[in-house]
Amino acid sequence: MLEITNLHASVEGKEILRGVDLVVHAGEVHAIMGPNGSGKSTLAQVLAGHPAYTVTEGTVRYMGRDLLDMDPEERAREGVFLAFQYPVAIRGITNAYFLRAALNAARKHRGQPELDPLEFMDLLAEKLKVVESDDSLMNRPVNDGLSGGEKKRNEILQMAVLEPRLAILDETDSGLDIDALRTVAGAVDRLRRPDNATVIVTHYQRILNYITPDHVHVLSEGKIVLSGGKELALELESKGYDWVRAEAAV
Amino acid sequence: MAASRMKRPVGAAERYVAQYDAFAANGAGGAPPWLKEIRAAALARFAELGFPTTHQEEWRFTSVASIAGTPFALPARRAGPAAKRVAPLFLPVESACRLVFVNGRYSEALSSADGLPRGVCAGSLAVALEREPELLERHLARHAAYAANPFGALNTAFLRDGAFVHVAEGVTFDAPLQLLFLSAPGAKPTVAHPRSLVVVERGARASVIESYAALHDGTYWTNAVTEVVVADGGHLELVRPQREARSAFHVATTHTLQGRNSVLRVHPIVLGAALARHDIVSVLDGPGAELVLNGLYLLDGTRHADHHTVIDHAKPDCQSHEYFNGVLADAGRGVFNGRIIVRPGAQRTDSKQTNHNLVLSEQARADSQPQLEIYADDVKCTHGATLGPLDEKEVFYLRSRGLSPEQARSLMTYGFGAEILGRLRHPLVRDALDRLVHGALEPPIDRGATL
Numbered sequence: 001m002l003e004i005t006n007l008h009a010s011v012e013g014k015e016i017l018r019g020v021d022l023v024v025h026a027g028e029v030h031a032i033m034g035p036n037g038s039g040k041s042t043l044a045q046v047l048a049g050h051p052a053y054t055v056t057e058g059t060v061r062y063m064g065r066d067l068l069d070m071d072p073e074e075r076a077r078e079g080v081f082l083a084f085q086y087p088v089a090i091r092g093i094t095n096a097y098f099l100r101a102a103l104n105a106a107r108k109h110r111g112q113p114e115l116d117p118l119e120f121m122d123l124l125a126e127k128l129k130v131v132e133s134d135d136s137l138m139n140r141p142v143n144d145g146l147s148g149g150e151k152k153r154n155e156i157l158q159m160a161v162l163e164p165r166l167a168i169l170d171e172t173d174s175g176l177d178i179d180a181l182r183t184v185a186g187a188v189d190r191l192r193r194p195d196n197a198t199v200i201v202t203h204y205q206r207i208l209n210y211i212t213p214d215h216v217h218v219l220s221e222g223k224i225v226l227s228g229g230k231e232l233a234l235e236l237e238s239k240g241y242d243w244v245r246a247e248a249a250v
Numbered sequence: 251m252a253a254s255r256m257k258r259p260v261g262a263a264e265r266y267v268a269q270y271d272a273f274a275a276n277g278a279g280g281a282p283p284w285l286k287e288i289r290a291a292a293l294a295r296f297a298e299l300g301f302p303t304t305h306q307e308e309w310r311f312t313s314v315a316s317i318a319g320t321p322f323a324l325p326a327r328r329a330g331p332a333a334k335r336v337a338p339l340f341l342p343v344e345s346a347c348r349l350v351f352v353n354g355r356y357s358e359a360l361s362s363a364d365g366l367p368r369g370v371c372a373g374s375l376a377v378a379l380e381r382e383p384e385l386l387e388r389h390l391a392r393h394a395a396y397a398a399n400p401f402g403a404l405n406t407a408f409l410r411d412g413a414f415v416h417v418a419e420g421v422t423f424d425a426p427l428q429l430l431f432l433s434a435p436g437a438k439p440t441v442a443h444p445r446s447l448v449v450v451e452r453g454a455r456a457s458v459i460e461s462y463a464a465l466h467d468g469t470y471w472t473n474a475v476t477e478v479v480v481a482d483g484g485h486l487e488l489v490r491p492q493r494e495a496r497s498a499f500h501v502a503t504t505h506t507l508q509g510r511n512s513v514l515r516v517h518p519i520v521l522g523a524a525l526a527r528h529d530i531v532s533v534l535d536g537p538g539a540e541l542v543l544n545g546l547y548l549l550d551g552t553r554h555a556d557h558h559t560v561i562d563h564a565k566p567d568c569q570s571h572e573y574f575n576g577v578l579a580d581a582g583r584g585v586f587n588g589r590i591i592v593r594p595g596a597q598r599t600d601s602k603q604t605n606h607n608l609v610l611s612e613q614a615r616a617d618s619q620p621q622l623e624i625y626a627d628d629v630k631c632t633h634g635a636t637l638g639p640l641d642e643k644e645v646f647y648l649r650s651r652g653l654s655p656e657q658a659r660s661l662m663t664y665g666f667g668a669e670i671l672g673r674l675r676h677p678l679v680r681d682a683l684d685r686l687v688h689g690a691l692e693p694p695i696d697r698g699a700t701l
Contacts (some may be wrong), residue, residue, distance in 0.1 A: 009337060009691050048650050049649075049650070050604070051642075051646065058441065066592070071649070071657075072646065072649040072650050073649045073650075073652050073653055073654050075650075076649070076650055077652045077653035079690075082650055084647065084650075086649045087647070088643050088644050088666055089644075090644055090647070090661070090662060091606070091662070091665045091666060092575075092665030092666055092667065092668035092669030092670075093661055093662070093664070093668060094668075094672075095667040097668075098648075098651075099660070101657070101661060102648075102651040102652050103652060105651075105652035105653055105654075105657065106652045107653070141665070141669065141672075158651065161651070162651070197282060206338070239370055
């Protein structure tokens with residue numbers, strides 16, 4: 001589904017990614033871990049198409065196509081979803097209005113009929129159950145005045161509505177208390193299907209207690225320096241990232 | 251200051267003094283003596299003040315030279331327009347009455363008031379002056395101070411007709427009262443001075459739509475004054491869509507006075523006029539009163555809108571929430587000046603003010619000035635203003651959800667309006683205004699769909 005080869009990217013002239021290689025297949029969950037400043041969030045932003053980042057070298061294939069050649073909105077309509085580390089508020093636009101606009105943009109792209117408000121509300125009611133939320137936020141503006149945890153839950157609701165093929169969760173666990181983490185991680189786990197894939201970008205292992213990854217990668221100084229199974233996350237938790245740096249240097 | 255003002259030539263003002271003499275000599279003769287006195291005093295004050303200039307602080311950003319320089323005449327009374335031309339200018343919501351005022355004068359033929367609940371009076375101010383002289387003498391021109399406001403003085407000098415709304419004690423109803431101030435511009439520039447008085451008595455609850463619109467474009471000037479009184483425990487939502495013609499001048503003052511534990515929500519929505527200036531003066535005159543001033547201005551071309559508001563916390567334990575949003579495209583110009591006064595003894599005042607301006611082009615401009623005057627110590631007053639283009643972080647967020655850059659921008663622009671409209675309590679009125687705002691902006695995603 002996703003094949004990243006020798007990806008280099010920089011922001012404001014500073015190189016952050018220095019040759020990332022990663023292959024993600026349908027049905028898989030990958031965790032990308034690493035210390036602060038290792039380039040985890042940059043990788044997530046580059047995959048979503050953030051214009052501030054410049055890809056200087058390498059390729060990214062997604063569903064057989066050149067992902068880097070696609071605009072951010074085309075990536076989204078083709079099923080790439082980034083759950084933001086810091087979701088932004090949109091003045092005056094309600095969650096319900098925004099979600100329907102986003103869903104209809106994707107449906108139109110795929111040649112499906114757009115949903116009218118009533119059809120959409122039915123669908124939304126189902127998706128709210130996935131994130132164990134009620135509709136109290138739906139008529140409130142997008143991310144406006146929400147706590148950190150509510151924003152993260154809102155990102156996962158968007159993911160549930162848009163049903164991406166490839167979901168990238170950027171530090172979705174940060175700032176969540178243990179109950180919110182359980183809810184959010186549980187929702188992500190419920191959204192797993194054989195035909196979609198999830199990439200979890202995280203500093204900490206704890207979200208992986210709720211979503212079992214098939215592969216764990218360690219990103220350090222812009223490169224993946226170590227890959228393994230789910231046990232690697234536990235090892236990192238107990239030994240810290242310095243251990244990886246030492247291993248990688250050998 | 252006053253001396254230098256007196257010395258300034260008032261040539262433009264003299265035109266209206268001459269008009270007043272003619273006005274006082276004929277049609278206006280039927281007024282009661284107290285009103286004649288008020289009018290004469292107002293005219294004298296207008297003659298003293300003259301038209302303001304941008305050298306005056308209150309008018310620094312808004313030049314009315316184009317009003318002063320145009321020879322506006324009082325419109326001749328002609329046959330009114332056909333009802334079918336007027337009907338589409340009302341908001342399409344079920345209403346307790348639909349009253350039409352053509353060039354400031356009540357039109358009985360175009361108005362319908364069959365659905366008025368018991369205890370509600372809504373109609374012509376001129377008629378009310380004959381039928382309810384005591385009530386009018388108590389309120390009319392008693393609240394709208396014009397000593398420093400030449401336009402208010404001029405309106406008062408020419409006070410003859412307009413809207414009168416009275417909701418008796420304890421009467422509550424949901425269907426809005428619609429007042430439509432309609433301009434029918436002629437070949438020559440005309441000025442109308444519509445006057446409104448809205449009195450909501452103790453414990454009563456009502457909703458009023460005060461609309462300004464025109465049959466067609468033309469050079470005309472609306473110079474309106476509205477006085478609003480909400481007595482103890484009363485509740486009023488006042489929606490004010492201003493859809494004047496694109497070449498029109500619109501100058502208005504709204505004065506509000508609130509009693510104990512009353513609630514007043516005012517929503518000025520500016521969609522029209524080449525030049526608009528709206529002063530709102532709100533006095534919270536009873537403990538526990540709550541005021542919401544919630545306004546929106548959408549300005550394109552070279553259109554200019556100026557809101558000057560004064561919220562006067564005269565008594566303790568009152569709340570005021572003021573929100574004004576502006577969307578400025580092309581060479582549009584928005585001015586907001588929000589003054590908040592907390593009088594000595596007005597403890598536990600809770601006051602909040604925001605003014606957000608979306609500036610969509612290099613030529614557009616917004617000016618925002620908060621003015622806080624606080625003479626009590628136990629108060630909570632916050633204010634904040636923003637101006638700038640669309641936030642690129644937000645644009646990317648929306649693109650990452652599948653919206654094109656154009657869709658993202660139009661959605662965010664619409665959001666500046668939707669944020670204000672979301673505070674309207676009456677859902678059908680809100681939807682009707684939402685359609686107007688959608689129409690005035692580039693429609694996002696699809697039109698007319700609101701959730």
